[in-house]
Amino acid sequence: MELEKQVVYYILKRKNDIHPFRLSRLLLLFEIEYSRRYGDKPLNFVYRLQPAAFYIEDFGSFLDDLEGVEKVKVTDEKGIPVRSYIHLKMPVSVQLPDDIRSLIDRIIEETDSMDDQELNRMVVNSEAYKELYEMFGD
Numbered sequence: 001m002e003l004e005k006q007v008v009y010y011i012l013k014r015k016n017d018i019h020p021f022r023l024s025r026l027l028l029l030f031e032i033e034y035s036r037r038y039g040d041k042p043l044n045f046v047y048r049l050q051p052a053a054f055y056i057e058d059f060g061s062f063l064d065d066l067e068g069v070e071k072v073k074v075t076d077e078k079g080i081p082v083r084s085y086i087h088l089k090m091p092v093s094v095q096l097p098d099d100i101r102s103l104i105d106r107i108i109e110e111t112d113s114m115d116d117q118e119l120n121r122m123v124v125n126s127e128a129y130k131e132l133y134e135m136f137g138d
Helices: 003-015 019-040 059-064 098-111 116-124 127-136
Strands: 047-049 054-056 069-075 081-088
Touching: 003 019, 003 069, 003 081, 003 098, 019 054, 019 098, 019 116, 019 127, 047 127, 054 127, 059 069, 116 127
Parallel strands: none
Antiparallel strands: 047 054, 069 081
């Protein structure tokens, strides 16, 4: 199985229910830290960088194609969406090297108490993001 799928499945197993926005921030943090440690880009995601935010190109399609992943939209009594997230609806076997697994675990633990805005701000205000934006930003 591709490393991208393994990493996303692992995060989904750890986080249960997660919004794709938050998932994308964890993925970029993982990529930045992995690249710092090992000198190469581990995942094949294409990031579209903006000064205050970013997105992963075709991420919705990627998530749609993941077996066992379900998109959930929670609505209020009037049918107005109030929350959405993705989660695993079936067990998935994940085979990650220990160094990748521990790096993801650390990132999750360090960001768990942050809300989405704090997490996004932390990512886009980091020196690593600024460097990436200067090299690859739109």
